[in-house]
Amino acid sequence: MRTYLLRRCLYMLLILIGASLLIFFLYSLTPGDYVDNNLSLSEERKAELREIHGLNKPIFERYVNWMANIFKGDFGYSLAQQRPVLDLFQDYIWNSFLLAVVSTFFTWFFAVIVGVLTAYKQYSLLDTFIMVGIFAAMSIPSFFIGLFLIKVFAVDLKILPPGGMITTGSRAEGWDYIVEVLHHMLLPVAVMILLGVGSLTRYFRSNMLEVIRQDYVRTARAKGLKERTVLYRHALKNAMLPAITLIGFELPGLFGGSIIIEKIFNWPGIGQLYMQSFTVRDYPLLMGFTMFLAILTVVGTLISDILYHTSDPRVRL
Template sequence: MGTFITKRLLYTILILLAASLLIFSLYAWTPGDFITGNIKLTPERKAELREIYGLNKPLLERYGIWMKHALHGDFGYSMAQQKPVFTLFNQYIWNSFLLAAVSTFFTWLIAVIIGVVAAYRQYSWFDTLVMVVIFAAMSLPSFFIGLFLIKILAVDWKWLPPGGMLTTGSNATGMAYAEEVVRHMALPVIVMTLLGIGSLTRYIRGNMIDVMKQDYIRTARAKGLKERQVLFTHALRNALLPAITLVGFELPALFGGSLIIEKIFNWPGIGQLYMQSFGLRDYPLLMGFTVLIAILTVIGTMLSDILYRVADPRVRLQ
């Protein structure tokens, strides 16, 4: 295990170096930037700013300077927001993490329960109803579900606030603050859970059906074990093994934010900031965010391999 982790860390460093150079080059070669597109600046001021930010230097020299600062935790300076990129990450990314972590928890919890029951009662009315609802949820776009729930739950029934993270002008603290955040995040969490539960439920249901046909499941039943113990102790553990590979994609998703959901519900997350930066061509912020997602993706993939080994001792890591 130690040798495997050491090798993967070395590979990870090489991959991240290559990915960062590619990402930096793509943003550098993209026509225009925040300074060029700002009509309020005079040509002299634009030239001065390009000299200050080093935009007139060769590509590899600019990349070397950026990498040197990035290794010290400095991902550059957002010209549009007039703040360091790392400060903006720290300000917005935890809002996205909160939203994604809660929705991911409910998505996996509900998908596992429904997937197991649907597989156990294959071709029953429950299984048929689940499949119909799953395909219906997967076929509807996120903005439609979001706007529909805002219309019903926020506008018509007034159960939940339509958007934002806090009520305008709120000075709540302590438990009152936490309660206000929970009420505001309820709608986006519901939408994100509905969007993610469909494919995951189908995945777990299919794996459970395959596992329940194995000989060791029949042996467990022949020994007189309770059906619940057979399903959730023996069958589910093996059915979730292929799903562990999905963990590698969950980590960047937790911090990456949901571009559409955050925009619909006006949630102050990193996804909405990322979309605004695209329109303003704020390449330092876009570069830092893209590299951060690449780092999380590589780390998540390595964690998937390690967790697979922990869950199934038969797997050998080399």
């Protein structure tokens, strides 16, 4: 295990160096930046800003300085927000994390239950109805579902807020603040569940269909075990093993935010900040956040590999 971890850490370092090269040069070689786009600045002020932030240095020297700062925990300085990128992460990323972790939990919860049920009732009327609904939800754009739910529940029925994290001007504290945030979360979480549960349900359904045809499942039924025990203790346990590999992709998603959902519901998350940074070409923030996601991706992949080996000792690292 120790040798494997050392080798994987070396691979991760090489992958991150390659990703950093791609991220930095892709943004740096793009024509125009925040200083060039800011028409309110004089030429003298633009030259001063380039000198302060090192934008007038050779591109390779800027890359070396940028990577050296990242190793120190400094992901850059946002020119548009006039704050360090890491401070902006701390202000916005936890709002996105709250939205993502709740929606991910319920997405997996519903996907497992529906996947097992449709696999057990394969080709039944229930299976057909659920699969048609899943494909329909996957084919509808997220912005349409979001706007439709806002119209129905916020505009017509007036039972849920149309957006935001708290009510404008609210001074709620303690439990009242928690209730208010949860109230505002209902619509965006519902949209994220509808968008994510379809593909995940199909994944669990196909895994269950493969597992319930195995010999050990037939043996368990031949022993006279209850069908619920066969499905959830024997079949589902083994059908969940391939899903462990998805954890590596869930980790960056928990912190990456959902750009469209946060924009529609005016949720103050990192996804909306990322979109605003694109508009003003705030490349230091864009580079820092993209590099942060790259780090989460390789770390999540390592965690999923270790969990897979822990759950199934037959898998060799």
